[in-house]
Amino acid sequence: MIICSAPGKVYLFGEHAVVYGEPAICCAVDIRTRVSVAPADSITISSSLGTTGIDFETHPYVSAVVERFQDISSLEGVSISIESEIPVGSGLGSSAAVTIATIKALDALLGTDLELDDVARTGHEVEQRIQGAASQTDTYVCTMGGVVMIPQRKGLDLIDCGIVIGNTNIFSSTKELVANVAELNESFPDVIGPVLSSIGKMSVTGEELVNAKDYVSVGKLMNINQGLLDAIGVGCSELSSFTYAARNSGAYGAKITGAGGGGCMVAIAPHERVDGVAAAIAIAGGEVVVTKATDIGVRVE
Ligand code: MEV
CATH class of the missing domain: 3.30.70.890 (GHMP kinase, C-terminal domain)
Structure with a gap:
């Protein structure tokens, strides 16, 4: 079994303006989502919302990540379990954290050797697929951690x-x-x-x-x-x-x-x-x- 975790985030400055290309400063915070993955015969996704297979109603982000790995690897079955300290849908980056932690966990399980930039980019594409539009902020900050200026991707103290x-x-x-x-x-x-x-x-x-x-x-x-x-x-x-x-x-x-x-x-x-x-x-x-x-x-x- 492999366990990966990713942090939530807060904006110090710049939400909404970042959608118009203005800079924002975001800070990863020490509340995390943990995703465990283990080889299995079929796909199961478990969280406090229940246990499903690929299911875009209950587990949209994780389902989209699984479909992504089915495209780039020989993934057929996996058991995925999610635990989160990040309140859902509250602006603290819960969807980015579960997306990024799942990508990293499947990457480690399947040996696809993604660089961190690839993890962040794949996470952004998944968020765009599910939400229709999303800035790269949440997925980038929760992949890299720290205090980051977006879109420059500049790390601050x-x-x-x-x-x-x-x-x-x-x-x-x-x-x-x-x-x-x-x-x-x-x-x-x-x-x-x-x-x-x-x-x-x-x-x-x-x-x-x-x-x-x-x-x-x-x-x-x-x-x-x-x-x-x-x-x-x-x-x-x-x-x-x-x-x-x-x-x-x-x-x-x-x-x-x-x-x-x-x-x-x-x-x-x-x-x-x-x-x-x-x-x-x-x-x-x-x-x-x-x-x-x-x-x-x-x-x-
Ligand atoms: C939402 O957490 C932040 C917004 O700037 C939208 C986005 O950046 O995608 C409002």
Whole structure:
């Protein structure tokens, strides 16, 4: 049996703007999805959702990965089992993590010798097949780990502060939110265009600040980024309430992470303030995950 794991991720800057070619900064976080694979006579995929064969309703990403390996290898049967610490559909990269961990596990089992770049590229193609459209961000960051600037694929220094995530547990469709931003951009191109390019500029400024470990300034920029995400219509009252709770209890900064409209927010905080920030988000009604940045991308365990 082979076990592979891959991390989740948060956006420090740049979601939505990255869809328009603007830079974003993403950070792999130390919550992981583990995929075990073992030779078998037929294909079975097991997770908390149940046990299936190739099944695009229950296990779309893993099914697409299996079909991919059937094209490039002699794969006929395999038993795949998934366990995840990453909340599903919440903007923390759960689909990228399960996709990338499955690709790496099948690669190791079948000896297809994929380079990490191939793993990330295959993962992106699988996400595009299942979601219709997806940026390369999630699949690249969860393959490589660390703090990464996209689309440049530039590695930045690992951030050394607390990361506190607040989950609204409100489902939001990335596809719909991306479409809403596109519609707003078509209606008001002279207004929304500069907002998106301003978000991109935050990533450029953020790069230097992350590498200088100036988390006070990183936090200030995250707060500005949050204001602009609200401006393009991807906020909601719960996300606002959690971000203010985090800021008022000593976080450096807080913002939505991912598509918004629900899902999660992220705060960065001095290590000694993490418990207070976590408690404040919980009191505001959020499900809290306290984590840290990780430079460990996909790996065989
Ligand atoms: C979703 O996690 C992030 C978006 O920028 C979409 C994408 O990058 O594919 C909203």
